[in-house]
Amino acid sequence: MAGTDAEWAAKLAKINKSKAVFKSGVTRSWEWREQQLKQFVKFLDNEKETIRDAITADLGRPHLEFTIEWMNMKNAVNFMLKNGKSLMKDEKVSGGMMNMTNSLFRHPEPLGTVLIMGAWNYPFDQGSKFWPKVDCESAGCTAIVKPSEVAKASSKVIFDVLPKYLNSDAFPVFVEGPEGATRMLKERYDLIFFTGGTKIGKIVYKAAAEHLTPCILELGGQNPCWVDEGYDLNLAAKRILFGKVINSGQICISPNYLLCTKATRERLVPELKKIFKEFYPEGPKISDCYSGKMVTERHYKRLVGLLEKTKGKIVHGGNFDEKTCYIEPTVVVDVTMDDILMEEELFGPILPIVTVDNFDDALEKVHSLEKPLAAYCFAHDKKIINRWVTEVSSGGMCINDTIMHISPETLPFGGIGESGIGAYHGKTSFQTFSHYKSVMDVGTPQFLLKKRSAPYSNDPANSAQFEWLLKQ
Known part of the structure; x- marks a missing residue:
């Protein structure tokens, strides 16, 4: 439940605190991101039995299936620990002869504060909270984490235990029902990552449109x-x-x-x-x-x-x-x-x-x-x-x-169409939670650019020269 206005005000303060952490710039360094990822590994290792007990209570999942889920989480973190720093580097691109003296690159910057709304069927794995949350951390974002209230035991572990390991100001956890989730969706975020059914996904998408917030919707379908x-x-x-x-x-x-x-x-x-x-x-x-x-x-x-x-x-x-x-x-x-x-x-x-x-x-x-x-x-x-x-x-x-x-x-x-919007995993995950800013560092001497400025020459040879350069 969303609670009283006073209770919601306290929750809203946590959301704003997460946004403030991002705006402080602390998440932009690899050292901060790496530290959070390593803490997540500690959470998985130290709380393995606690996590397993919660999943058993919610879904009765066999031991081997839990082991697969647990290892998927570990693999996701280890991938980002191994590759995250290199993914932060600028990507150089070519600009042809017109830009032979310029430096062109795509600079990845974290999107900001993300609302992650998880599903109940895999509460600790891909498509729910932790896989996208790991990717979110590695890209330098902060996140508002809302596990599904349907998986009661699992959501309690996420709410009670996870904040002991991660920066709770950057990654607050909210266990909310439909009313609380609706209230959360009225706030503005830099990205919403939702996992669940298509019907609710459309509600999330509509709410996000009020703020022109981009969405990743991991839905389902008749496979x-x-x-x-x-x-x-x-x-x-x-x-x-x-x-x-x-x-x-x-x-x-x-x-x-x-x-x-x-x-x-x-x-x-x-x-x-x-x-x-x-x-x-x-x-x-x-x-x-x-x-x-x-x-x-x-x-x-x-x-x-x-x-x-x-x-x-x-x-x-x-x-x-x-x-x-x-x-x-x-x-x-x-x-x-x-x-x-x-x-x-x-x-x-x-x-x-x-x-x-x-x-x-x-x-x-x-x-x-x-x-x-x-x-x-x-x-x-x-x-x-x-x-x-x-x-x-x-x-x-x-x-x-x-x-x-x-x-x-x-x-x-x-997914595609009714089964979802956007994708994640590995490098794609880092790209999903990043904005790739196009940058041109111009090193061309001004005398080479003189002819582009007014007064323009009506000499056909000048036009032909520009046409040739633009083709290259």
Whole structure:
């Protein structure tokens, strides 16, 4: 809740303090940025168990999945510790013969104070608070950090523990519900970084427009996955289910639906069932490799409602437990594009299979929906792969696997259209939180510039000379 006017005044003072820290110029040195990044490493190392306990309380995530999340955070910090100083250097550019005596360069300067609004599904990882926050620090910005109040245990750790390690004046933390978030959005920032659903993303974008504040919106979408008839379906099943069940399907780059021909589907479904058995020999509910816990009762009921209303046929799973907000990995066939399962991003462990006539039919169905955050293709045929890459517009893409394209720091991560605006990761992150100022240091002697000034000569030879120089 936003609280009383007095409480909000105190919070506003913290926001203004963060802005004042940036305006003081202290964040522009690499030494200050490096110190904050090293403190963040201490936070990750010293509070590893605390972070894991919080994620377990919120999402019941298996230990290995937590380890991956934790290492992703470490890798993001280490990348910036290794490369941040060099990224701060001016980038020299060429200006042709007209500028052969001048120095031209792009000077990266931090944007300022950033509002980072995180999501609940990965409260300590990419697309939420800490990955963009690390990038924000490395670029020399200060940040107002608002974790999602939905992940209660995680947001409490961020609020209570993180300020003990970082400069709390530069990086204040606010745990706010919708009312408080709305109030925060009325303030002016130099950038807003939001991770969440498209509906809320549009609200954030509209609020930012009042101050002409640029936004990075990491949203989501209905991520398609084509399975070609010539591909190893056992391998495809393993890699599809890996991407579908991680974090119990509560991940923005999870495959949202499969596309394949009827003949392929008849062979694929048995392989999916077989892999489920391999993944969870005693069943997913008692396995320590699968949580199945939806983050809140509201999220649980939404997904159960979809399963109850779909006109498709459940061929695997379909079990759920209201007491623990548990949903079993579920495969649904005979799903049409107008089915309730295809109305929006599922964000859960439900996998619809849409049967198509051929690859062209699959592309047509993909194009009938908004541009997704991710798209997947399992095929050996290079022509099929090339067409998928060139004809399917998506934020990112992975061929013959799922979700792994998010890992390399060298690949920018972001959406397109309804799935988001802007990108980050690695060098792209530094660029996202920086303004590249174009600078020209003129060293040309005045006698060489005389002819550009009035009174202009009407001599055709003079015009021809300028025309030649401008072409170079």
